[in-house]
Amino acid sequence: ENDVRRIQIRETIKSHFEKEEELFNKDIKVLSLFFIDEVAKYRQYDEDGNEVNGEYGVIFEEEYNNIVNEYITVFNTPYCDYLRNTSASKAHNGYFSIDKKGRKIDSKTTRGTDTSDDESAYDLILKDKERLLSFEEPTRFIFSHSALREGWDNPNVFQICTLKHSSNDVQRRQEVGRGLRICVNKFGDRMDSITEGIDFYDINKLTVIANESYESFVKGIQSEIKTDLYDRPTKASVTFFTGKTIIVNNKEEKITSRQATAIYQYLLRNNYIDLDEKPTDDYKQAKEVGTLAPMIPELEPIAEQIHTLIQSIYDDKVIGNMINNGRQSKVQDNNLNENFNKKEFQKLWNLINHKYAYYVDFDSNELINNSVKVINSELYVTELKYTITIGEQKENIDKNQIENSEAFKEGKISTKTLKTSTSNQIKYDLLGKIAEQTSLTRKTIATILKNIDDSKFILFRANPEEFINKVCKMINEQKASLIVEHITYNQVEGQFDSTIFTESKLATEYANAYKAKKHIRDYVFVDGINKSTSIERVLAEDMDKADEVVVYAKLPTSFYIPTPVGNYSPDWAIAFKEGSVKHIYFVAETKGSLDSLQLRGVEKAKIECAKKLFNNMSTSQVRYEHINTYQSLLDKMNALK
Structure with missing residues (x-):
């Protein structure tokens, strides 16, 4: 997984540079946004309280410097001069909550979501938005722990990289939405369809570097868009309430036409619906703070269910808690x-x-020799590679295309060898890992590894995790065959x-x-x-x-x-x-x-x-x-x- 994160960061920087070079002479500042799972992976603190890069910060600067060097050595343009004047450490920043010691911590999120309500965590970017969009400000890559519900609307986010797994509550659309804005130049002018000298659709294109397969990402986002496209009630009318099934005392009941009329009159009387029969802000606010007007005695026993129905008109998350699944399985x-x-x-x-207990007595040297022999003859590991699939959303898509999962077109697919791997930088307790998975002593494992061919041992550097897993499997198989020959069972009590x-x-x-x-x-x-x-x-x-x-x-x-x-x-x-x-x-x-x-x-x-x-x-x-x-x-x- 660490290698995947490095690849994502690398591809985000590459995509950023390509877009940045294209828009540099148009005076449009390019920003890239990383969503991360925890702040400590981006930024940490030493013993003196000084900020130091976390895992993602280190990877970013390594990859940034490698890619910048490629651009600078090949090109000699105003854009390259711009790159030379911006160090990797200045090019990125993170926006998180700040505790009393001034250290960045995870933003407080609303329960059940990954959405932050703590806007103070983003004061810097919100107050200095104009400076952020100027070329004098070196920050172009932004790391964030959570998606700010209000205010996070910087129009120049062209790349979004998800280094975290989106939860059920934070959908892909919410993260992608942070980049779906019409960009502006350094003067604040919108680059819209009437701006001369630009290709509106080409410039205002968002690139998402997702931590899942292309097929999975496209299927997921189309499914979420499709969910919103389904026809749903938008009016709190008598017709809407009549016949609705609700759960009362664990039993299903239907709202009668008399009750539906009474509900409608209640909403009108309290200014809870407008002339279009849609819930008003008065209703939403009263519901939020718990100051809703009481209902008539006939409706009071089902008041909670009624308000859930009303909420379902403007918030589809609440309906699931009220509707009973008639197909729910029972235990038999x-x-x-x-x-x-x-x-x-x-x-x-x-x-x-x-019940039985077993006893095994076999010669360790026989196990060592057999293991060395099979490792030398059969051990191979795969070279670490990754596949990049580039796809685009089609132009002028309609509802049918989305519902039929035809809104995206798949483009170029390329497979590359992972040259700079985090695996080379991770310290493995090789003896400990293998000893743990084989239930053998470190001494026995050391003897096995010492006696295998150098050409096999060097495979550990190429793919440490696969090396460990395969060696453990081979040793266990040799151990298993010896066990059968030497095992003895004794019946015990029980x-x-x-x-x-x-x-x-x-x-x-x-x-x-x-x-x-x-x-x-x-x-x-x-x-x-x-x-x-x-x-x-x-x-x-x-x-x-x-x-x-x-x-x-x-x-x-x-x-x-x-x-x-x-x-x-x-x-x-x-x-x-x-x-x-x-x-x-x-x-x-x-x-x-x-x-x-x-x-x-x-x-x-x-x-x-x-x-x-x-x-x-x-x-x-x-x-x-x-x-x-x-x-x-x-x-x-x-x-x-």
């Missing part, structure tokens, strides 16, 4: 049935219902209670559940939605049809055996008719492929540990196998001695 129990009490299942349950089979599901989930006959609960919840391709679903159906199966259970994840690579929960417990098969009690794992080579090392190790426990150590009456169909289960049973 999937209780144990009589199959659970059958003697065959009770016998099977008593055989497998034990059993699993039958309450682990208690299951409650949302009513909507039952649509994809299987209504079983021989299962210990009425419904079986299996992996996969497609009934014809779900391995578990087909297996359950086949077991219901099979004469030799008496009862079976889909085992919950709370039933498990411990392994050195994590707890393991088998899928099924099956009891067969006595005499129909060689072993009447079975524990099974269902996987799409029976080829052990296609199983991940850790997954394979868990299955092998289960085989060792059930087939070799616990009891001769229970067998464990890895299967993918009921027929494969029968085949494996027939092959058993």
Whole structure:
């Protein structure tokens, strides 16, 4: 993620310079705005209280200097002279709340939003707007923690970079709106469509450097615009109120025509609607401060719901708290049935219902040698690259284009290698990270890394995170294979209670559940939605049809055996008719492929540990196998001695 932030800052500066060079001779100052998630990432303080750059400030100045040097060495123009006279440290600034010590802190935001009500945090930019738009003021890049609701309307913001994730309450449109203004020159003249010598649409173009994919950003912003375009009531008329469904004492009620007329008269009487039947400022202010006029006794019990309806005319955020979702799912129990009490299942349950502890003793040198060998032969990391997709909003778009997600056109796509990576500047505790993820000592990890080829170890610099993840995976897989050879299980005190089979599901989930006959609960919840391709679903159906199966259970994840690579929960417990098969009690794992080579090392190790426990150590009456169909289960049973 740090690399992505650096790329965003770099591309914002590049876009800024391109726009700035274009508009410099037109006397138009270009500004760029960064939205950040916390102030400390932009600016911090040393022990003496002096301001120092935070992470984003450091990255900005590094990237700014690199890009400026490219411009200055290639060009020799008045614009380049301007760049030479502006240092990176002077080119950026942040506008945040200022505490009593004069330190910048996160702006106070309205609860549930990222929108600041603390306008004092922005006094500097609000009071000196004209100076900010002059070329004598070096500040051109602005870092902000929150979007100021009032006053943040500087017309010359041409680039917006979102170094934060927009919350549900602060939509993309609100952030983008900080740059949707008609720009002005240094004299304050608006560069509108009647200004001579300019291309209005080309100059007044906002560039957004988003922290998400192009497709995601465009889809999101079009969706938000589309939401506002939907037709919605704008008048507090009798017709609007009549028949509206409201919730009263947890029950749905409809507003009658008599009540609707009374509401309308109430609004007229108190000057709460104008001649166009729209809520007035008097109403909005009274609602805000809690001084609304009382309603007649007939309406008083539903006054809160009425005011919510009125608010919904001018504020669509409030309606969701009043309307009941009739499709809201309810919880439904999937209780144990009589199959659970059958003697065959009770016998099977008593055989497998034990808790175990394991002991592993293997040679560390063998693990070290195996790990070094696989790392040297198989370790590769990907070169860090990033893709830039440039898209533009189409001209003269209409409602249909927005609703059909056709308001933007995708342009050039370029893929670049990340040359200056924050990864090279982040200090990794390499030994500690790998030791933590493999549960081995730092000494063992150090020995492994010391013995791998130099050509492999240098890959750490190219992509540290991928290097660590892949090395950990390889070591764990080697450890897993050794574990299976050397693990021993011992039964310990304790059993699993039958309450682990208690299951409650949302009513909507039952649509994809299987209504079983021989299962210990009425419904079986299996992996996969497609009934014809779900391995578990087909297996359950086949077991219901099979004469030799008496009862079976889909085992919950709370039933498990411990392994050195994590707890393991088998899928099924099956009891067969006595005499129909060689072993009447079975524990099974269902996987799409029976080829052990296609199983991940850790997954394979868990299955092998289960085989060792059930087939070799616990009891001769229970067998464990890895299967993918009921027929494969029968085949494996027939092959058993």
